[in-house]
Amino acid sequence: MVKKIVVALAMGFGLAGGANAQETVKIGVIVPYSGPFADAGNQLDAGIELYIQQHGDEVAGKKIEIIRKDTGGPSPDVAKRLAQELVVRDGVDILAGFALTPEALGAADVATQAEKLMVVMNAATSVVTEMSPYIVRTSVTIPQVNYPFGKWAYESGVTQAYTLVADYGPGHDAEQSFARGFTEAGGEIIGADNTPVANPDFSAYVQRVRGADPEAVYIFIPGGAQPAAIGKALAERGLTPPDTKIFGQGELTHPEALESMGENALGIITTFHYTLERDDPLNNEFVEAYREANDGRSPDLFSIGGYDGMHLIYEALKETEGDTSGDALVEAAKGMSWDSPRGPMSIDPETRDVVQTVYIREVQEVDGVLQNVIIDEIPNVKDPLHGADE
Amino acid sequence: MTTVSQAATDPHSWLRGQSRWSYFEIAFWVIALLPFYFFPTYLTLASQIAITALFAISVDLVLGYAGIITLGHAMFFGLGAYAAGLITKAGWGEPLTGLVFAGAFAALIGFLTSFIIVRVRHLALIMITLGLGFLTLELANAMSWLTGGADGLRGVDVWPIFGWFEFDLWGYTAYSYSLIVLFLGVVAARRIVHSAFGLSLRGVRENLTRMPAIGSPYRFHLQKIYTISAALAGVAGALLTQTTETVSLETLSFQRSADIVVMLILGGTGRLYGGIIGAIIFMVARDQLSGMNPQYWYFWIGLLLMAVILVMPNGILGGLSRLAGRRS
Structure with missing residues (x-):
């Protein structure tokens, strides 16, 4: 009462x-x-x-x-x-x-x-x-952009890939959904590594990737200084497109990251729901x-x-x-x-939940500036995990 | 700090005199009831202040009384928080037993780590507690199958207290519950610091090498208080879990360990109520300042801390008791 x-x-x-x-x-x-x-x-x-x-x-x-x-x-x-x-x-x-x-x-x-x-x-x-x-x-959602990206990667001609993701929740989610899309389409994940979330030294990891000699590497790391560091580590060991394809989620090549990565970013293919440079009124x-x-x-x-x-x-x-x-x-x-x-x-x-177009973008040089150029679009993508058992 | 030399009679009656409830204390607990009537929309904040105050008391026991400088006490807070959350996920959502379970779990870990703690002093102690805190945080992050990792623990379901008092949106239950547990925590802490054991802790703090010389096993004393403090911190963490039905890695973070020491220094160490006063001032200031300016409120917190500590180096309670002493 x-x-x-x-x-x-x-x-x-x-x-x-x-x-x-x-x-x-x-x-x-x-x-x-x-x-x-x-x-x-x-x-x-x-x-x-x-x-x-x-x-x-x-x-x-x-x-x-x-x-x-x-x-x-x-x-x-x-x-x-x-x-x-x-x-x-x-x-x-x-x-x-x-x-x-x-x-x-x-x-x-x-x-x-x-x-x-x-x-x-x-x-x-x-x-x-x-x-x-x-x-x-x-x-x-992370699966929303990465699951269809995995499928797209296989359809683009890549049959085996290596994943290298930061060791935290979003990294694991991204790795799983990319790998699921990729393997469901017929691809094979030949190796997976986790890098520390804070201040990693990528050289040892990239060396391991090189040893496995995959057709493509999928990368998910937090923004900030890390994209530049991994770009450098990949370039130093010759893991660059078009010989080895580099895949990632949009944050990897957002404008500030591109600036610090410089030429090393050329050819990296990312998946995202928003592209700053998309030419649309x-x-x-x-x-x-x-x-x-x-x-x-x-x-x-x-x-x-x-x-x-x-x-x-x-x-x-x-x-x-x-x-x-x-x-x-x-x-x-x-x-x-x-x-x-x-x-x-x-x-x-x-x-x-949101339903939207997922854009596949490649880093190219346009008028002397590095940009994410949209090379493919996947319309009306839903989050693949809703309704599915965890 | 009152010196023992004032006790002309035997030490036991001196301790008894110390442990008598003062009018200030009684007034404090009456004031603690005021939010129910005057600030009913601030009860959630009040409950989180009470929880933080309990945590501050647990730190005061080791830092203020026993001289163990710790920058990693959020470890026990977080372990208690996760223990309380995980037991509800295992299907047992009864809050009071959950509180006991969390306290016992934190105490166990506290006891185990106390073997390392008593081996070192001063700066090394800061490093060790800091390191233990980071280890626990990274462990919880890595064990994301158990803890939910960076997303936090999901599906914490706490039953109503006594099967009747549900945790409501306004925070009536949360504040009543937290306040009662805080009160019991203070009663327990008072008994400890005003006992012969509490006195020997202060002896350890003031002069470690002399304690064994007068036949007091200081290592055992330190281990005991560290374990008790861990239990209290665990209970505080469990309270946070139960009143918010969420747990995140943030409960284990360095920020939480550091903030609690700041609050303790702000209020005054070695006085039990110092931590409570510090928690009240710090959290109310944070709430008000971040409401006014969500981006840059840390600036004002910094200013407040410096102003208080420059004027009253022994914290607010230390400063007040000095003023009171001067007048008499």
Whole structure:
């Protein structure tokens, strides 16, 4: 009895917080604004900011208000507390952000309990959307880009490959989904190695790869200084395209990495859902506006996740005519499709996960500048793990 | 620090006098109930502060009382957190036994590592605790089949306390539960530091070589307190798991080990309540500052730390007790 009164009181407080928010839609953004992943958080935030700047802060007659919360890193306990506070104290209508998987996993329960739409704008582990029926994802999953890439690699004429991935969750996921796609198509993995996540010396690993003499190497490593280091190690030992094909996920050859890798990057083939250089009016406009708003910094996967996440929120609100209940918004988001700067994308009505085109790109020199040139597209790719047994 | 010379009578009555509950302490626990009525939307933060405070007390026992400088105590916090999470995944989600299990597991590891800890002092101690912390973190990262690796442990399912109090969105259960466990932790810690054993720990801290000379086996004392402290840290970690239903590698991180020492120094070491005060100030400041400026709030935290330590080198409680002493 006492407990019921207490809960009722608390709900009263919660509602009192939301009462003056009649004309606003509050969106709580939870990302790492500080700490080792601050860059991801800030790029994601810049994507959100740009969308609001371009489309105004009013939707369906209501004003959009963003409340930002910093997790400081991959801490699910902090993310959960922030989500609880956003709901209870700030009275937010929508939870958004989530650059890192642990953040999304931490907050998922809150979305379920509070019945709020939760837009995951990055966190790329497959299972995230299964943790709450209120989660919708607008980024990518690692299997989504790597599984079809494995198939594509075999079809491009490579029959055996070696995998070299960083020894952590995303690395293992990438390795498994690439290997699965590759072997299902008929290819053979002749060797697999794990490199340390922090400060590895690649020379010994690359030497091992050389010894195995594969037709191709699949690489997954964290960004930062590592792409340049591995590019150098590969070039020093003569493991370069076209003799040995180098495969990887998009981060390996993102613009900053290309700059530091230099010529060693030529011919590397990567798979990704967003290509900065893709020549498309929507994308060109997006890139230009983004650079203008962010001192020349180019958008990356985090930016596009935030940008499309906001698009989803805006469109869902339009469809519900400003109704912010989680059920209505999730219903509106299911099956939604649109043209994003990344290309055509949609939300799978069953899994609430993103469906999109996967681009296969090769590093080439265009007008004296190294670029990721799209050499193939695989349209309408779903995450291959949903519905499959783990 | 009160000197033993004040005790003109026998040491036992001196210890008894020390262990009496002061008005400040009683006032503190009454104030700790205020969030229920005045800040009902801050209860989740309050529960995480209570958990951090318990962790700080466990560090104070070894660092403040026994002089074991540790930069790796998150190891026990994280082990407790994972133990509590894994036992629910094994199908037993009852929180109180989960707490005991996690504490016992952390204590076991604490006891085993204490054999290394007592062999070294000072800087070497920092390196050893730091190293043990990193080893545990990397082990948990490598054993991703068990711990979930970088993604964190999934599927933690904690049953309601006594089968009735569910962990709610507002944090009523979480704060009540954490506060009660913190209180019990403080009661236990008080008994320890105000016992003859606690006194001999301070002796070890002040002069290690003299302790064996007066017939006190310091290695055994240090191992005992290190094990007790590990258990308390494990319980704190388990509380975090149970109130948030998540566990991540971050519970084992160096950042957590370092932050807790910072909080302890901020509040004042060797005073039990120092850790609690430090945790309150650090976490409330972090919450408020990061709300105001999510990108650059660490700047203000740094400024706050420097300001406090420059004015009060012995921490906030140390500074306050000096002021009080001057007045009388």
